[in-house]
Amino acid sequence: MAAGLTVCSPVSAATSSDASLLSWAYLDSQNPHTKVVDAAVSPPVGTSRDDAGRAHTYRSYFTYDLTTLKGTVVHGSYLSTFEKTVTDCSAPATIEVWRTRPVKDDTTWLRPPAEIEKLLTATRGAGAYCPGYLGLDMTATLNAALSRREKSITLEFRVTADQEADARTGRTFEKPALSVTANHPPTVANLHLAYPDRPCGTLTKPSPAARNTVFAATATDADEGDYPTVRYAIWPVDHPDQRREFRDYHGTDLSQYADGTVLAWQAQASDYDDQGPWSKTCYLVMDRTAPANPPQVSSRTYPEGDSPGGGTGIEGTFRFDGAGDRDVVAFAWRDSMGYYGQVPARRPGGKAILKYTPKLRFVTDLYVASVDAAGNRGPEKNYRFRVAETAPYADVMVNGVGLPSRITFLASKLETTAFGYQLKDGPEVRLPAVDGKATGSITFTTTGQVEVAVRSYAKSKLIGQETMQVWVTDAPDVESAEFNLDTDQVAGKVGSFRFTPHSKDVTAYEYNLDGEWKTVPAEDDGTAVLPWTATPGWHSMIVRSVRADGSTSMETTYQFNIIDTRPSAYAHELSSWPRRDGVGVPLSIELQSQLPELTGFVYRFDGGAEQTVSSEGNPYAYITVTPTHAGDNAVVVQALLSNGTRSPATTYTFGIWSGPVVTQTPTGNGTVGRPATFTFHPGLPDVASYRYSLNGADEETVDAGPDGTATVTYTPGSSGYQEVRVTSVGADGTESDQRAQPFIVRDNRVNVYSTYDWSRVGIGWTGYFYFSTQLFGEVTEYHYRVNDGPEQVLPASTEGTSTRVAVPFDRNGTNTLHVQSLTAGGELSPVTDYDFTVGNAPYVVSAQYPNGTWSGGGGVPGTFEFSGGTAGIVSFSWQVDDGPSTDVQADSQGKASITYTPAQNFETHTLSVTGYKADGTATDATRYEIYVSNGA
Numbered sequence: 001m002a003a004g005l006t007v008c009s010p011v012s013a014a015t016s017s018d019a020s021l022l023s024w025a026y027l028d029s030q031n032p033h034t035k036v037v038d039a040a041v042s043p044p045v046g047t048s049r050d051d052a053g054r055a056h057t058y059r060s061y062f063t064y065d066l067t068t069l070k071g072t073v074v075h076g077s078y079l080s081t082f083e084k085t086v087t088d089c090s091a092p093a094t095i096e097v098w099r100t101r102p103v104k105d106d107t108t109w110l111r112p113p114a115e116i117e118k119l120l121t122a123t124r125g126a127g128a129y130c131p132g133y134l135g136l137d138m139t140a141t142l143n144a145a146l147s148r149r150e151k152s153i154t155l156e157f158r159v160t161a162d163q164e165a166d167a168r169t170g171r172t173f174e175k176p177a178l179s180v181t182a183n184h185p186p187t188v189a190n191l192h193l194a195y196p197d198r199p200c201g202t203l204t205k206p207s208p209a210a211r212n213t214v215f216a217a218t219a220t221d222a223d224e225g226d227y228p229t230v231r232y233a234i235w236p237v238d239h240p241d242q243r244r245e246f247r248d249y250h251g252t253d254l255s256q257y258a259d260g261t262v263l264a265w266q267a268q269a270s271d272y273d274d275q276g277p278w279s280k281t282c283y284l285v286m287d288r289t290a291p292a293n294p295p296q297v298s299s300r301t302y303p304e305g306d307s308p309g310g311g312t313g314i315e316g317t318f319r320f321d322g323a324g325d326r327d328v329v330a331f332a333w334r335d336s337m338g339y340y341g342q343v344p345a346r347r348p349g350g351k352a353i354l355k356y357t358p359k360l361r362f363v364t365d366l367y368v369a370s371v372d373a374a375g376n377r378g379p380e381k382n383y384r385f386r387v388a389e390t391a392p393y394a395d396v397m398v399n400g401v402g403l404p405s406r407i408t409f410l411a412s413k414l415e416t417t418a419f420g421y422q423l424k425d426g427p428e429v430r431l432p433a434v435d436g437k438a439t440g441s442i443t444f445t446t447t448g449q450v451e452v453a454v455r456s457y458a459k460s461k462l463i464g465q466e467t468m469q470v471w472v473t474d475a476p477d478v479e480s481a482e483f484n485l486d487t488d489q490v491a492g493k494v495g496s497f498r499f500t501p502h503s504k505d506v507t508a509y510e511y512n513l514d515g516e517w518k519t520v521p522a523e524d525d526g527t528a529v530l531p532w533t534a535t536p537g538w539h540s541m542i543v544r545s546v547r548a549d550g551s552t553s554m555e556t557t558y559q560f561n562i563i564d565t566r567p568s569a570y571a572h573e574l575s576s577w578p579r580r581d582g583v584g585v586p587l588s589i590e591l592q593s594q595l596p597e598l599t600g601f602v603y604r605f606d607g608g609a610e611q612t613v614s615s616e617g618n619p620y621a622y623i624t625v626t627p628t629h630a631g632d633n634a635v636v637v638q639a640l641l642s643n644g645t646r647s648p649a650t651t652y653t654f655g656i657w658s659g660p661v662v663t664q665t666p667t668g669n670g671t672v673g674r675p676a677t678f679t680f681h682p683g684l685p686d687v688a689s690y691r692y693s694l695n696g697a698d699e700e701t702v703d704a705g706p707d708g709t710a711t712v713t714y715t716p717g718s719s720g721y722q723e724v725r726v727t728s729v730g731a732d733g734t735e736s737d738q739r740a741q742p743f744i745v746r747d748n749r750v751n752v753y754s755t756y757d758w759s760r761v762g763i764g765w766t767g768y769f770y771f772s773t774q775l776f777g778e779v780t781e782y783h784y785r786v787n788d789g790p791e792q793v794l795p796a797s798t799e800g801t802s803t804r805v806a807v808p809f810d811r812n813g814t815n816t817l818h819v820q821s822l823t824a825g826g827e828l829s830p831v832t833d834y835d836f837t838v839g840n841a842p843y844v845v846s847a848q849y850p851n852g853t854w855s856g857g858g859g860v861p862g863t864f865e866f867s868g869g870t871a872g873i874v875s876f877s878w879q880v881d882d883g884p885s886t887d888v889q890a891d892s893q894g895k896a897s898i899t900y901t902p903a904q905n906f907e908t909h910t911l912s913v914t915g916y917k918a919d920g921t922a923t924d925a926t927r928y929e930i931y932v933s934n935g936a
Contacts, residue, residue, distance in 0.1 A: 014075045014076075014181050014182055014183035014273045015181070015182065015183070015223060016076075016179065016180070016181040017068075017179075017180060018177055018178060018179050018180070019064040019065060019066065019068075019069070019178040019179075019180050020064065020065040020068070021062060021063070021064055021065075021175060021178075022063045022064065022065050022152060023037060023038055023063050023103070024037070024038060024043060024060065024061060024062045024063070024175060025037045025038070025060070025061045025103050025107070026039070026043055026044055026058050026059065026060040026061070027058065027059050027061075027107075027108065027109045027112055028044075028056050028057070028058055028109065029055075029056060029057040029058075029109055030050075030054060030055075030056045031109065032108060032109040032110045033108050033109075033110065034108055035103070035107050035108055035109075037103075041172075042084045042085070042172035042173060042174065043060035043062075043157065043172060043173050043174075043175060044056075044058035044060060044170070044171075044172050045058055045059065045060055045095065045157050045158060045159060045169075045170075045171055045172070045173060046058060046087075046093060046158075046159040046163075046164065046166075046169035046170045046171055047159070047164060047165055047166060047167045047168075047169055047170050048087050048167060048170025048171075049167055049170075055165070055167055056170075057164055057165060058170070059112065059156060059157070059158040060156070060157045060158075060173070061100065061103050061113060061154055061155070061156050061157075062154065062155050062157070062175070062176055063102065063103060063152050063153070063154045063155075064152060064153050064154075064155070064178050065151070065152055066142070066145060066146065066150060066151055066152050066153055067151050067152075069142065069146055069180065069182050070146070071184055071185075071222065072146070072182035072183055072184050072185075073143065073182065073183055073184075073185055073273070073274045074139050074142045074143050074146070074180060074181070074182045075139070075181050075182065075183060075273060076139055076179075076180070076181035077137065077138035077139045077141075077142045077178065077179060077180045077181070078135055078136070078137055078138060078178075078179050079097070079135060079136050079138050079155065079176050079177070079178050080133070080134070080135035080176065080177055080179070081133075081134050081135070081173045081174045081175070081176040081177070082131065082132070082133055082134070082173070082174050083124065083130070083131030083132055083133075083134065083171050083172070083173055084131060084171075084172045084173060084174055085131065085171060085172045086124075086125060086130055086131045086170075086171045087167065087168055087169065087170035087171060088125070088168035088169075089125050089126070089127075089130035089131075090125070090126055090168075091125055091126065091166070091168035091169065092123050092124070092125050092126040093123070093124055093125050093159055093163055093166075093168075093169040093171070094121060094122070094123050094124075094159065094160040094163055095120070095121075095122050095123075095124055095134060095157065095158075095159060095160075096118060096120065096121055096122075096156075096157075096158050096159070096160050097118075097119045097120035097136060097155055097156065097157055098115040098116070098117065098118050098119060098155065098156040098158070099115075099116050099117040099119055099141065099153065099154070099155060099156075100112075100113035100114060100115050100116055100154050100155070100156045101113040101114040101116065101154065102152065102154050103154060113154060113156065115156065117141075119136055119138075119141060119155070120134075120136040121160070122134060122136075124171075125169075131171070134173070134176075138178060138180075141153070142180065155176070157173060157176075183223060183271065183273040183274050184221055184222035184223050184274075185221075185269075185270075185271070185273075185274035185275060185276040185277070186219050186220060186221040186228040186269035186270065186271050186274075186276045187219070187220055187221075187269060187276045187277065188217045188218065188219050188220075188230060188267040188268065188269045188276065188279045189217070189218050189220065189279075190216075190217060190218040191215075191216070191217045191266075191267055191279055191280070191282050192207075192216050192217075193207055193209060193213060193214065193215060193216065193284065194214040194215075194216040195214045195251075195375060196330070196342075196371070196373075196375050198284075198373070198374075200280075200282035200283075201282050201283040201284050201285075202282075202283055203237070203262075203264075203283050205283075206262050206263075206283035206284050206285040207282075207283070207284045207285070208284070208285055208287040208372070208373045208374035209254060209263075209284040209285065209286060209287065209374050209375075210254075210287060210288065210374040210375045210376045211253060211254050211255040211286075211288055212251050212252070212253060212254070212375075213251065213252055213254055213284075213374075213375075214248065214251045214252070215232050215248040215252060215265065215267070216248075217230050217232075217267040217269075217279065219269035219276075220269075221269070221271060223271075226271055226272055227271075228269045228270060228271045228276075229247065229269070229270055229271075230247070230248075230267055230268070230269050230270075231245055231246070231247055231267070231268045231269075231270060231275075232245065232246055232247070232248055232252075232265060232266065232267050232268075233245045233246075233265060233266045233267075233268070233278070234246070234252075234254075234263050234264070234265040235263065235264055235265075236257070236261055236262070236263055236264075237262045237263065237264050237283070238262075240264075254286060255288075257286045258286065258288075259286055259287065259288040259289055260285065260286060260287075261285070261286040262283060262284070262285050262286075263283065263284050263285070263286065264281050264282070264283055265281070265282050265283070265284065266278045266279050266280070266281055266282070267279045287372060287373070287374035287376060288376070289327075289372075289376065290370075290372065290376035290377055290378045291322070291325055291327050291328050291369075291370035291371070291372055291376070291377075291378030292325070292378060293323065293325065293370070293378060293379065294368070294369065294370065294378060294379045294380055294381035295320045295321055295322055295323070295328070295331055295368055295369070295370045295378075295381055296319075296320070296321040296323055296381075297318060297319070297320055297321075297366070297368050297381050297383040298318070298319050298321075299316050299317060299318045299319065299383075299385070300317070301314070301315075301316035301317055302316045302318070302358070302364075302385040302386075302387065303385065304383055304384065304385055305384075305385065305386075306386055307386065308386040308387060308388035308389070309385060309386065309387070309388060310358070310387055310388060310390075311387065311388045311389075311390030311391070311413075311456075311463045311464040311465075312361060312387060312388070312389060312390050312391035312412075312464040312465065312466055313357065313391055313455075313464060313465035313466050314357065314390070314462070314463070314464065314465070315355055315356065315357045316355075316356055316357070316358070317353060317354075317355060318353070318354040318355075318356055318366065318383075319351055319352075319353060319354075320333075320343065320345075320351060320352045320353075320354065320368055321350075321351045322345055322348070322349040322350055322351070322370055323349070324349045325349045325370065326348040326349040327348070327349070327370075327372045327373075328345055328348065328349050328350075328370040328371070328372060328378075329344065329345055329348055329371065329372060329373050330342050330343065330344045330345055330352070330370075330371040331343055331345065331352050331354075331368055331369070331370060331371060332368070332369045332371050332377055333354060333356075333366060333367065333368045333369075334366075334367050335356075335358075335359060335360075335364060335365065335366055335367070336359075336360055336364060336365045337359045337360060339359065341354075342371065358385075358387045360387070361387060361389065362386060362387060362389070363384065363385075363386055363387070364384070364385060364386075364387055365382055365383070365384050366382075366383040366384075366385070367380045367381070367382055367383070368380060368381045368383060369381070388413070388464075389412045389413075389464075390412060390413050390416075390456055390463045390464025391412060391454065391455075391456060391464035391465055391466040392409045392410060392411055392412060392416070392419050392454055392455070392456045392464065393409070393410040393411075393412060394407060394408065394409050394410075394419075394421070394452075394454040394468060395407070395408050396442065396452065396468070396470050398444070398470065398471070398472055398473070398502075399502060400444075400472075400473070400474045400501065400502025400503050401444055401445065401446065401447055401472060401474040401502065401503045401504075401553075402443065402444075402445065402474075402503050402504040402505075403443065403501075403502065403503065403504060404441040404442070404443055405441070405442050405443065405444060406439060406440075406441065406442075407421055407439070407440050407441070407442045407452075408437070408438070408439045408440075409421075409431065409433070409437060409438040409439070409440075409454070410436060410437055411433055411436035411437070411456060412456070412464065413456065413458070413463060413464070414436070415458040415463070416433050416436060416456045416457065416458060416463070417432070417433050417457060417458055417459055418430050418431060418432050418433055418438075418456075418457040418459075419431045419433060419438045419440075419454065419455065419456060419457070420453075420454070420455035420456075420457060421440065421442060421452055421453065421454050421455070422452070422453045422455075423442070423444075423450065423451075423452060424450075424451050424453075428453075428455075429442075430457070444470075444472045446472065447472050447473055447474055447554060448471070448472060449469055449470070449471060449472075450469075450470045450471075450472050451467050451468070451469060451470075452467070452468045452470050453465060453466075453467050453468075454466060454467075454468055473502065473554050474502045474503040474545070474553040474554055475502060475543075475544065475545075475553055475554040475555055475556040476499050476500055476501055476502055476506075476509060476543055476544065476545045476553060476556055477499070477500040477502065477556070478497055478498070478499060478500075478541070478543050478556050478558040479497070479498045479500070480495060480496065480497045480498065480558075480560070481495065481496075482494075482495025482496070482534075483495055483497070483532070483534065483539075483560045483562070484560055485559065485560055485561075488560075488561045488562065488563050488594060489534050489562055489563065490534070490562070490563045490565060490595065490596075491534050491535055491536040491562050491563065491564055491565050492533065492534060492565070493533070493534040493562070494531070494532075494533050494534075495531075495532060495534070496529050496530060496531045496532060497529070497530045497532065497541070497558070498527060498528070498529050498530075499511075499520070499522075499527060499528045499529075499530065499543060499545070500526070500527050501522070501526035501527065501545050501553075502545070502553065503545060503547060503553055504547070505547045505548040505549070506522050506526040506545045506546065506547055506553075507521065507522050507546055507547065507548050508520065508521050508522050508528070508545075508546040509522060509528050509530075509543055509544070509545055509546065510543070510544050510545075510546055510552065511530065511541060511542065511543045511544075512541065512542040512543075513532070513539065513541045514535070514539065519546070522545075526545075534562045535562060536562050536563065536564030536565070536566075537561075537562060537564065538559070538560075538561050539559065539560055539561070539562065540557060540558075540559045541557070541558045541559070541560075542555050542556070542557055542558075543555065543556045543558065544556070563594040563595060564593075564594070565595070565647050565648055566639075566647060566648050566649070566650040567591055567592060567593035567595075567601060567637050567638065567639045567647060567650050568591070568592045568593070568650060568652075569589055569590065569591050569592075569603075569635050569637050569650060569652035570589065570590050570592075570652070571587055571588065571589045571590075571654055572588070572590065573587060573588060574587075574654055574655075578739075578740045578742075579657045579659065579737075579739075581627070581656055581657050582627075582630075582656065582657050582658075582659060582660070582661040582681075582683050582739070583627055583628060583629060583630055583656065583658075583661060583681070583682070583683040584626060584627070584628070584661055584681060585626070585627070585661055586624050586625070586626050587624065587625055587626070587627060587656075588622055588623070588624050589622070589623050589624075589625060589635060589652070590620055590621075590622055591603070591613070591620060591621050591622070591623060591637055592619060592620045593615075593619060593620075593639040593647065594619055595639050595641060595647060596641075597641045597642040597643065598615055598619060598639055598640070598641060598642075599614065599615060599640050599641065599642050600612060600613055600614040600615045600621060600639075600640045601613050601615065601621055601623075601637050601638065601639055601640060602637070602638050602640060602646065603623060603635055603636060603637040603638075604635070604636045605623075605625045605633070605634075605635050606625075606627075606628070606633050606634060606635075607634075611623075612640070623635075627656040629656070630656050630657060630658035630683045630684055630736070631655060631656060631658070632653055632654070632655055632656075633653070633654055633655075633656055634651055634652065634653045634654075635651070635652045635654075636649050636650070636651050636652075637649065637650050637652065638650075656683075657683065657737050657739075658683040658684050658728075658736040658737045659683055659726070659727070659728075659736050659737035659738060659739030660680045660681055660682060660683055660687075660690060660726050660727070660728045660736060660739050661680075661681040661683065661739070662678055662679070662680060662681075662724055662726060662739060662741040663678070663679045663681065664676055664677070664678055664679075664743070665677045665679070669744040669745065669746050670716050670722075670743055670744065670745040670746065671716070671745065671746045671748055671775065672716055672717065672718065672719050672745060672746065672747055672748045672749075673715065673716075673717075673748055674715065674716075674748075675713050675714065675715045676713070676714055676715070676716070676743075677711055677712070677713050677714075678692075678711065678712050678713075678714065678724055678741075679709055679710070679711045680692070680702075680704075680709060680710045680711070680712075680726050680728070681708070681709050682704070682708035682709070682728055682736075683728065683736050683737075684728055684730060684734060684736050685708075685730070686708075686730045686731045686732070686734075687704045687708045687728040687729070687730055687731075687736075688703070688704055688729060688730060688731040689701050689702060689703050689704055689710070689728075689729045690702050690704060690710050690726050690727065690728050690729065691726070691727045691729060692712060692724065692725060692726040692727075693724075693725045693726075694712070694714045694722075694724055695714075695716065695718075695722040695723065695743075696722075696723070700712075701729075704728075716743075716745040718745065719745045719746060719747035719748075719774070720744075720745060720747075721742065721743075721744060722742075722743045722744070722745055723740050723741065723742060723743060724739075724740075724741040724743055725738055725739065725740050725741075726738070726739050726741070727739070746774035746775060747773075747774045748773075748774075748775060748821075748827075748829045748830065749773075749829055749830055749832050750771050750772070750773055750782065750819045750820065750821050750829060750832045751771070751772045751773065751774075751832070752769055752770070752771060752817060752819060752832055752834035753769070753770055753772075754767060754768065754769045754770065754836065755768075756768065760839035760840075760841045760924045760925075760926075761809070761838070761839055761841050761843075761926070762809065762812060762838060762839050762840040762841045762842065762843070762868055762869035762870050762923065762924070763809050763810055763811070763812060763838065763840075763843070763868040763869060763870055763871070764809065764842070764843030764867050764868020764869060765808075765809045765838075765843050765868070766806050766807065766808050766809065767806070767807045767809060767836070768804055768805070768806055768807075769804070769805050769807060769817060769834070770802040770803065770804055770805075771784075771794070771796075771802065771803045771805065771819055771821075772801050772802045772803070773796075773801075773821050773829075775821065775823060775829075776801045778823045778824060778825075779796045779821040779822065779823055780795070780796055780822060780823065780824050781793055781794065781795055781796060781821070781822040782794045782795075782796060782803060782805070782819055782820070782821055782822075783819070783820045783821075783822060783828075784805065784817060784818060784819040784820070785817075785818050786807055786815060786816075786817055786818075787811065787815055787816055796821070809838045809868075811838060812838050812839070812840050812870050812871075813837065813838060814835055814836075814837055815835070815836055815837070815838055816833055816834065816835050816836075817833070817834040817835075817836065818831055818832070818833055818834075819831070819832050819834070820832070839869075839923075839924050840869045840870035840915070840923040840924055841869050841913075841915075841923055841924040841925060841926040842866050842867065842868060842869035842873070842876060842913050842914070842915045842923060842926050843866070843867050843868040843869060843926070844864055844865070844866055844911065844913050844926050844928045845864070845865050846862050846863060846864045846865070846928075846930075847863065848860065848861070848862035848863060849862040849864070849930045849931070849932075851928050851929055852929040852931060853931060854931045854932075854933040855931065855932075855933050856902065856930075856932055856933055856935065857902075857905055857932060857933050857934050857935020857936070858902055858903055858904045858905040858907075858932060858934075858935065859901060859902075859903070859935070860901065860902070860935050861899050861900070861901040862899065862900055862901070862902075862930070863897055863898075863899055864878075864897060864898050864899075864900060864911065864928070865895065865896075865897045866878070866888070866890070866895065866896045866897065866898075866913055866915070867893075867894060867895040867896075868894070869915045869923045869924075869926075870915065870917075870923055871894070872894070872917045872918065873890050873894040873915040873916065873917060873923070874889070874890050874894075874916060874917060874918050875887055875888065875889050875890055875896075875915075875916045876888050876890060876896050876913055876914065876915050876916070877913070877914050877916065878898060878911060878912065878913045878914075879911075879912050880900060880909050880910070880911055880912075880930075881909055881910055886898075890915075894915075900930075902930065902932040904932065905932060905933065905934040905935065906932060906933070906934065907932050908929065908930065908931050908932070909929075909930040909932070910927055910928070910929060910930070911927070911928040911929075911930055912925050912926070912927055912928075913925065913926045913928065914926075
């Protein structure tokens with residue numbers, strides 16, 4: 001479906017303001033031939049007496065400007081004021097607000113503005129709040145005024161006629177404020193059809209439209225801050241009752257309308273508050289018929305077929321021809337790389353020209369379709385052509401920035417007489433081809449990825465071109481005959497590094513070898529030599545050149561390794577956590593050396609006798625030592641060489657943990673309910689006691705024996721990961737590190753699981769359960785019973801960790817499987833109770849079509865037997881797939897059978913069976929899968 005198009009400009013929600021009071025006036029019965037306009041007094045209403053005792057009856061008029069609300073919809077308006085003075089608050093007065101004719105020049109008490117519409121009747125005075133508030137909703141009034149296109153509105157405040165002469169009703173008001181919340185409904189213009197663009201259309205000349213059409217309109221709004229949306233309506237011109245409305249975000253499907261149907265359509269814009277007016281009516285005519293034939297495609301440059309044409313990077317001219325089909329107004333094209341476009345025909349059914357440069361080498365497909373005025377595309381023409389390999393093979397040997405680099409060419413066509421190359425924005429350089437080859441000089445001015453256009457010419461004719469991406473760096477070259485990745489020298493070796501520039505005017509080099517930046521001056525040719533005496537380890541040297549203006553080049557990283565004359569030693573176990581090392585615990589140490597002619601190592605542990613270990617042709621060997629004290633221990637080691645000499649010695653000092661060593665009886669994992677004995681061995685001298693905690697319990701203390709050890713016994717009550725935490729305390733109060741010794745406890749209970757869902761199947765089915773235990777190898781039997789049935793004995797499987805047991809279902813609802821394990825030593829585990837639910841779905845079997853098994857065949861009848869599920873079944877209903885449901889009566893044992901014959905080989909069916917009791921109660925349904933084979 002085509003993409004939708006709606007052009008929008010910013011709009012907003014309703015805005016609030018106060019309407020401008022253009023003027024106000026009051027009339028006085030004591031001055032019947034005049035009026036008072038915009039006086040600097042509070043507007044008077046009702047009757048009051050002056051100092052001379054004369055009674056004055058007043059009415060006040062207020063005129064508000066509505067011109068700023070032109071074209072809006074009022075969503076809220078309120079007229080509000082407060083009484084400032086009241087002659088007598090104990091006397092009730094009925095205040096009226098009227099919409100009147102405007103106040104004119106000849107308005108007087110005797111000729112007041114005509115009252116048109118009473119807006120408010122409100123009693124004031126004789127209440128708790130006096131002077132009080134007066135207000136009324138003006139929303140409907142203002143919208144009505146705007147619909148009459150009035151530019152202002154005049155409101156009269158007065159006392160009702162039968163009270164107006166009462167001198168107690170006199171009062172004054174604040175000038176009323178008229179608040180307004182209004183919104184400009186958006187409008188639409190520029191209605192058209194898009195992709196391809198077509199005008200709005202008239203009834204006599206409707207625009208053609210395809211099944212997938214994009215409607216477009218421009219929505220505008222006088223407000224700011226939001227965006228309107230556009231809604232469209234469409235209907236057949238002869239069926240306005242079929243009008244439908246829609247929003248066209250991604251194009252609209254018009255496939256429901258027949259070819260040639262004339263449709264009318266409109267657009268309407270909406271913002272968050274209002275819908276604007278519907279636009280004028282546009283018209284379209286359905287064109288569901290695409291051009292019948294693909295266009296004719298030809299090119300002299302790239303002829304169709306296997307004969308190569310044109311050349312790499314050479315533009316070709318492709319001619320598309322509608323062959324006189326006046327339905328064709330354009331041609332849509334795409335290529336194998338995903339590029340696409342459309343070109344118009346010079347006239348309906350005529351030709352078009354596409355200038356196109358193939359993006360692929362060798363073979364390219366151009367797909368071209370004819371397009372009619374409605375945008376319908378006809379069948380595509382697949383125009384496949386070959387591109388001659390004419391661009392030169394080029395290679396650039398980059399020498400840096402500002403220095404000549406070498407570019408070499410090799411012709412791909414025998415007729416090549418010259419090559420060209422060009423940097424971006426630079427002039428092209430031509431080189432004559434000699435025996436299909438050429439070499440030139442190219443100078444790069446910047447670093448990074450640089451585009452170089454390379455071309456082939458046959459005399460003056462361009463026959464092939466492409467663009468190369470060349471990485472240009474001005475980082476210096478670093479070389480060393482002694483120190484490189486091919487040879488590992490031994491520390492102390494004297495050698496040098498040679499730095500070669502890749503930019504002009506190099507006066508020095510900055511290098512960082514082992515963490516410190518240093519400088520070496522360059523010779524006149526820009527090179528420099530750095531002498532160096534090797535130090536051991538892996539080295540990564542960073543080098544950059546420095547030009548005369550102080551600028552630096554990109555950096556080169558040069559890496560190499562130097563062999564240490566001394567061997568290394570390391571105990572990997574000491575880096576693990578929790579710590580496992582301790583006094584009396586054997587410790588493995590790796591000895592290493594990269595020296596040539598290595599045969600082994602000699603070492604002494606903690607001042608003991610010298611010992612020798614062979615490396616057996618490897619650059620390493622392992623030794624095992626047993627520390628006798630906590631804290632620092634040391635191994636002194638030398639490498640042995642084949643000539644009988646030794647390397648300088650390395651002393652490897654490592655710390656042994658002072659935490660007590662814990663041994664366990666019996667060894668291995670513990671078991672719930674079986675006691676285990678832990679023995680604490682001292683890691684420090686003069687241990688008097690141990691503080692310990694078993695499985696997170698409160699800490700306890702046990703005294704040490706004369707040999708410094710102590711034992712505790714623990715019977716775990718739960719399975720899983722547990723810890724023994726212990727700290728030794730010396731006679732002087734010295735505490736060791738705390739040892740956290742893992743203790744894995746196996747569960748002695750039987751685990752029961754099943755892979756089936758028992759929520760629906762009923763009596764007659766057999767369920768399979770699996771018993772497993774963490775005491776695998778020790779358990780010899782499982783003793784189990786179902787519900788209150790007899791105990792049964794099942795030998796434990798010796799081929800896997802699980803033992804399967806089959807349980808026939810004979811009771812609906814919740815059932816319980818009780819199981820214990822028995823070990824060879826006669827230990828009986830606690831009982832595991834496993835609840836499972838037996839439903840009431842019937843049991844279904846078939847000898848010819850076993851459930852879910854490919855069998856039988858088309859035309860081979862199958863007998864399906866129904867039974868069980870629950871007691872009291874008197875009938876069954878069954879159906880195959882979505883076919884009709886059929887009832888079958890059950891016999892006295894609650895059983896029934898049917899015959900079903902599949903029609904075809906290699907098809908699957910689902911048989912659904914439901915049982916029914918005498919009271920009409922239905923069971924759950926059984927779904928039985930019938931897989932029909934080929935009857936062989």
